[in-house]
Amino acid sequence: MxxxxxxxxxxxxxxxxxxxxxxxxxxxxxxxxxxxxxxxxxxxxxxxxxxxxxxxxxxxxxxxxxxxxxxxxxxxxxxxxxxxxxxxxxxxxxxxxxxxxxxxxxxxxxxxxxxxxxxxxxxxxxxxxxxxxxxxxxxxxxxxxxxxxxxxxxxxxxxxxxxxxxxxxxxxxxxxxxxxxxxxxxxxxxxxxxxxxxxxxxxxxxxxxxxxxxxxxxxxxxxxxxxxxxxxxxxxxxxxxxxxxxxxxxxxxxxxxxxxxFDASAIGPMVAKPHAVGNVSPIEEVAGTPIAQGYIGTCTNGRLEDLKIAADILRGRKVHPDVRLIIAPASKQILLDAMEAGYIRDLVEAGAVMVTPGCGPCVGTHNGVPSDGENVISTANRNFKGRMGNSNAFIYLGSPATVAASVIEGVITDPRKYFTGGEV
Amino acid sequence: MAITAKAFKYGDDINTDYIISGKYKFKSNDMAAMSVHAMEELDPHYHEKVSPEGGFLVAGTNFGMGSSREQAPLVLLGSNTKAVLAKTFARIFYRNAINTGLPVVECDTDLIADGDSLELDLEAGVLKNLTQGTEIPFAPLPPVMAQLLADGGLVEHFKKHGGFAVR
Known part of the structure; x- marks a missing residue:
């Protein structure tokens, strides 16, 4: 057999x-x-x-x-x-x-x-x-x-x-x-x-x-x-x-x-901490960590659904004045679809900076290299030291919802309050 | 042929961003210029320490994790790295090393201290720690990879056979 x-x-x-x-x-x-x-x-x-x-x-x-x-x-x-x-x-x-x-x-x-x-x-x-x-x-x-x-x-x-x-x-x-x-x-x-x-x-x-x-x-x-x-x-x-x-x-x-x-019902928002993707904690353990930059995009989370999740949280709200939010749609088609759906307007009005469809600042070549000592919360897949072009920056990885919730408050924030309280 | 050189020892999970940062690899196709930045995130002096006399890069588990960038083995070669010795390797780096002619050896690197003098004979399958007077066993390369290395890497294999001739 x-x-x-x-x-x-x-x-x-x-x-x-x-x-x-x-x-x-x-x-x-x-x-x-x-x-x-x-x-x-x-x-x-x-x-x-x-x-x-x-x-x-x-x-x-x-x-x-x-x-x-x-x-x-x-x-x-x-x-x-x-x-x-x-x-x-x-x-x-x-x-x-x-x-x-x-x-x-x-x-x-x-x-x-x-x-x-x-x-x-x-x-x-x-x-x-x-x-x-x-x-x-x-x-x-x-x-x-x-x-x-x-x-x-x-x-x-x-x-x-x-x-x-x-x-x-x-x-x-x-x-x-x-x-x-x-x-x-x-x-x-x-x-x-x-x-x-x-x-x-x-x-x-x-x-x-x-x-x-x-x-x-x-x-x-x-x-x-x-x-x-x-x-x-x-x-x-x-x-x-x-x-x-x-x-x-x-x-x-x-x-x-x-x-x-896994029992997915028991999984909450997770964050990978610097400088390793396996260095993962439930969000409760890192909530309150100050951030200087948020990034939504990449081959991991730059798709239409990701932009919708972010837009639903950021619509009518503002990115914290001490935080930059950078967004790179994963493709031109996604950019067009997100424009059609109104997500781009929501995001830009909230304070997001749109960059070219592509990898954006993920790999440290352009579009938002963080400064020394800064914390970044990103939807990317890697948080290695130096990944975004500065070895003295600290990269945290999370979902688009986690990034969107965090850039509003300027600290790493549990996004569930936007979903369980009916705020979205 | 045996190679004798000093061991330069590092830790576990060394990723390809540490071997060559993305901010350099996109700038040019000139590996000699890029090699001065080899291992920079972990050891800013790697190139100047290793390149004059050559050396073995010794590491723990999962060496070369992360990106598929072939610049990683190339800048190590450009820094006169004779071989990488690690407990385990990440898969893409391992293939890239063989394809570009950088020998990779899976062995128990706890038996090597930073600065030890090592002698490696790949054909004979012998690795000696001359400083400690010990011999360190290692597994031979898989036959396909041994054949590719024997042909001088994948490019030479293709030139010689006009395509894949492995089995």
Whole structure:
């Protein structure tokens, strides 16, 4: 009798033409390859060194200018030029400045569909696990090899099954769920493994909210953060691209290396404290910490639902005079949708500063580098020392609701009062 | 071929932002210029300490966590780092190191103190702590990675075989 398979084992079997199980090494066909402006230049150099002039399929390669975009300095301008020339030469899709964060653009434009295997030269490529894609981050040379050949070698990972039972309480969001996992298993708790997320709480989440969870799989060392494709996923894909989804469910008798079950009803707002994503506390322990800057955006929490949550709290209120609130929508489409819905007006009237759709200040290249000694509350996925461009700043991570509530009072604030008291 | 050099020891969970900060990696494609900032967040003098005579970067668990930036192994190479020795590695860094030709060794680094003189022979699979007079066992590389390293990294592997020839 054959052994049941996880989502990861099934996707690797289908893409390698083998009966793939955890621990196997396979060379697999990839459905898409992506690079961003911090990693593509090195991939272009690797392709040149390989003597490769063409990509394996121009329709399956995209490069995105998002991390430092529009360019703040000449050096970056030269790298962006290199990427544009690469697009012209090879036919690869180029997403230029202002299009948005790669991890929003790739699924938003239907470049990947459920059942796909894809690699991206960015560690948060794991985001599309939320739409049933085995997507994982690789370096520039691996990315170049995949762009050249349409293939890459992989070790089929073991899978950790994470189940969220119960239901989310008002004022608690998917960001809090993944921070709870990081706090429980630590920053290397799932190294080399794929995560599979299950349970009624995941089923109840929107696709936007699911992406927040899969996005942070890498923060516990995981290779992917997979979910099933359900009717919500398939509806989300209507009108996106021209490839048909091929949803992959795990077998009922799939073998998991580890299983963790959370009672989500007992999870409140969570905050990761400086300088590690695993340094997680319930918000009660950090409430009252003064902040100088708030940031809502990134591939973790820059989506329409995130902007709505923030707008619902900030509408008719003001950002504290001692605090800057910076907002970067994850894509141009999200910016347009948020304008249409009135969220942008609400946020700007409350005192928010809008910056270009893209990574914003997350990675320390531009758009709001904090000053020495300042505390920042951010919806991003990393709070490493120096991450936002200043090693003497302190970064706290939370949900969009936590950031919105905090910037009003100028201190880290539990957002639940805006949900339980009917204030929103 | 055995390499002898000094150990420069650091802690657990060293992420790629510490190895090379995002604020530098976006500025250029010039790794020599960027290498002076290697490990800067943890040790502002890493480059000047290690580059003249070379050294082994020794760490605890989960070395190279975080971003996929390949600038991380490249700036370590640019600082004359001969190999990284750690208890465990983060997955993307491990692949990037092999692909770019930076040897990575998983071993019990509690057996190494900062400043110890080490001798590493990757082919023979031998790591000696010359200061303490001990031999430290380590697991061999997975066969695919050993083959890629033997070919001189992934770029050379592709040039030689015209694509993936691993199995």
């Amino acid at each position: 054959t052994q049941g398979k996880t989502i990861a084992e099934k996707i690797f079997s289908a893409h390698s033409g083998t009966d793939a199980h955890a621990g196997d090494i396979v060379v697999a066909d990839v459905d898409f390859v992506m690079g961003q402006d911090g990693t593509t230049p090195l991939a272009i150099r690797a392709l040149e060194n390989m003597g490769v002039e063409k990509v394996f399929d121009p329709a399956k390669v995209a490069v995105v200018m998002d991390h430092s975009s529009p360019s703040p300095i000449e050096g970056v301008s030269a790298l962006h030029t290199l990427m544009r020339e690469f697009g012209k030469k090879t036919g690869a899709k180029v997403y230029d400045v202002g299009c948005g964060v790669c991890h929003q653009l790739i699924p938003e434009n239907g470049h990947v569909v459920p059942g796909d295997l894809m690699v991206g030269c960015d560690s948060h490529t794991c985001t599309y696990g939320a739409v049933n894609v085995f997507s994982t981050g690789v370096g520039s040379t691996d990315g170049a090899a995949a762009m050249a050949s349409g293939k890459l070698w992989f070790k089929v990972p073991d899978t950790m099954k994470v189940t969220y039972d119960g239901e989310l309480q008002p004022g608690v969001f998917s960001k809090d769920l993944i921070l709870a996992l990081a706090g429980k298993i630590g920053v290397d708790g799932a190294t080399y493994m794929a995560l599979e997320f299950h349970g009624p709480v995941i089923d109840a989440l929107s696709v936007d909210a699911r992406m927040t969870i899969s996005n942070m799989a890498i923060e516990v060392g995981a290779k992917a953060g997979l979910m099933k494709a359900d009717s919500k996923t398939l509806k989300w894909y209507e009108g996106r691209g021209d490839r048909a989804p091929r949803p992959v469910d795990p077998d009922a008798d799939a073998v998991y290396a580890e299983e963790i079950v």
